[in-house]
Amino acid sequence: MLEQIVVDAAVRELRPDFAVLLMSAEGLVNGPSDATSEGWLAAAATAADPSDPHVESWREAYTAFGAKPKRTRPSVDALLRRADALPAINRVVDAYNAVSVEYALPIGGEDLDTYEGPARLVRARGDEPFDVVVNGEPAVEHPSEGEVVWRDDRGVTCRRWNWRQCVRTRITEDTKNALFLFERLEPYPLDRLRAAGDALAAHLRAISPDVRIETRLLD
Numbered sequence: 001m002l003e004q005i006v007v008d009a010a011v012r013e014l015r016p017d018f019a020v021l022l023m024s025a026e027g028l029v030n031g032p033s034d035a036t037s038e039g040w041l042a043a044a045a046t047a048a049d050p051s052d053p054h055v056e057s058w059r060e061a062y063t064a065f066g067a068k069p070k071r072t073r074p075s076v077d078a079l080l081r082r083a084d085a086l087p088a089i090n091r092v093v094d095a096y097n098a099v100s101v102e103y104a105l106p107i108g109g110e111d112l113d114t115y116e117g118p119a120r121l122v123r124a125r126g127d128e129p130f131d132v133v134v135n136g137e138p139a140v141e142h143p144s145e146g147e148v149v150w151r152d153d154r155g156v157t158c159r160r161w162n163w164r165q166c167v168r169t170r171i172t173e174d175t176k177n178a179l180f181l182f183e184r185l186e187p188y189p190l191d192r193l194r195a196a197g198d199a200l201a202a203h204l205r206a207i208s209p210d211v212r213i214e215t216r217l218l219d
Helices: 009-014 033-046 052-063 075-081 091-102 190-207
Strands: 019-026 107-111 120-123 130-134 137-141 148-151 157-158 177-184 210-216
Touching: 009 120, 019 190, 033 091, 033 190, 052 075, 075 091, 091 107, 091 190, 177 190, 190 210
Parallel strands: none
Antiparallel strands: 019 177, 019 210, 107 177, 120 148, 130 137, 148 157
């Protein structure tokens, strides 16, 4: 499955330094947040560094495709700004949010069983559906033309590279199989990227000892 995930040439042209560590985790036993997952969030908050140069790299990337990073912040920027008050969501989401904060790294978490076709990172046409909830009701939005988005065969799964995930593919307490996307730009070291992957794998094994994990570096 990881071998089918691609980054489109138009995104490569925009940021040739982009790399993504792909991780699949199959056989998860998720559940409500607990003392362990909340402890990961608390520990990560003590290591949070909003001035990490990786955050500025992501702001520059957003500006390059027309987004306004002060209005729609890269995920890692948003997380680091509220690291002391991150909400506990569920064990798996807490795990990857904690690693994202500790390593100053955007990490996307997706429920693989809700995917239709492989994930791919592209520049949007502008007519792709993006499933959201507005005022408690399901709704459909669309990305801007040229926006960098993750998508599958059905539609956009994450807008503005890593800004906002769609409702359909989010990880819930019932998620059994997940995909994680660790996204890196220069000057972020590749060995630190791999270390972040190892940290999340350790958390996931603590949650689900029998989980099956595979990784692939796409650069």
